Amino acid sequence: GAGVSQSPSNKVTEKGKDVELRCDPISGHTALYWYRQSLGQGLEFLIYFQGNSAPDKSGLPSDRFSAERTGGSVSTLTIQRTQQEDSAVYLCASSFSGTDYNEQFFGPGTRLTVL
Amino acid sequence: DAKTTQPPSMDCAEGRAANLPCNHSTISGNEYVYWYRQIHSQGPQYIIHGLKNNETNEMASLIITEDRKSSTLILPHATLRDTAVYYCIVRARGFGNEKLTFGTGTRLTIIP
Numbered sequence: 001g002a003g004v005s006q007s008p009s010n011k012v013t014e015k016g017k018d019v020e021l022r023c024d025p026i027s028g029h030t031a032l033y034w035y036r037q038s039l040g041q042g043l044e045f046l047i048y049f050q051g052n053s054a055p056d057k058s059g060l061p062s063d064r065f066s067a068e069r070t071g072g073s074v075s076t077l078t079i080q081r082t083q084q085e086d087s088a089v090y091l092c093a094s095s096f097s098g099t100d101y102n103e104q105f106f107g108p109g110t111r112l113t114v115l
Numbered sequence: 116d117a118k119t120t121q122p123p124s125m126d127c128a129e130g131r132a133a134n135l136p137c138n139h140s141t142i143s144g145n146e147y148v149y150w151y152r153q154i155h156s157q158g159p160q161y162i163i164h165g166l167k168n169n170e171t172n173e174m175a176s177l178i179i180t181e182d183r184k185s186s187t188l189i190l191p192h193a194t195l196r197d198t199a200v201y202y203c204i205v206r207a208r209g210f211g212n213e214k215l216t217f218g219t220g221t222r223l224t225i226i227p
Contacts, residue, residue: 004158031213035215035217042218048214050213056211056213101147103161106159108157109158
């Protein structure tokens, strides 16, 4: 079946612009996660959704970052007033449940470059 | 902070068994050991997980020491496609433990 998909695969933007990154999880997965991977920081957690609720937003680096999930499916990560340090690969993952031992399935990521 | 320690890099000859160690000396009784890998330019991929018993699946075997303070991931017959960064992660079940905390991993290079 289809895996986790993300769009766009690449995004180049100018400093100060807003960007939206999209994640389509695997059908039936109630848990959805956003991570980012940058050269200096490795893979870091951003936010976790269970259904449409986000019980853990602890990884969002600033109030310029927000995310929502609608219909228990698609999620959008929005970065306002982008900065050069936001350049990274943004990865989305989903799993059947967040609290059990279920494996997380990752998408291919969106590479964001802020000029 | 990651609760695991892994060597930064390892080489293995193609066709040989690759043994990747992980130290997790502060692991709690309810924490599982997970292994993921990330092939260049792809998202991480789940490999295997275990609590205290050794585990095997179609990809790998996981050997956990009796005191659970360390583990070894074994790829029995490494191929060039196994070249990747391998992450050892400890994670408990239940609320508040949903996220994966990645360390720096081990960069495994399979040599032809």
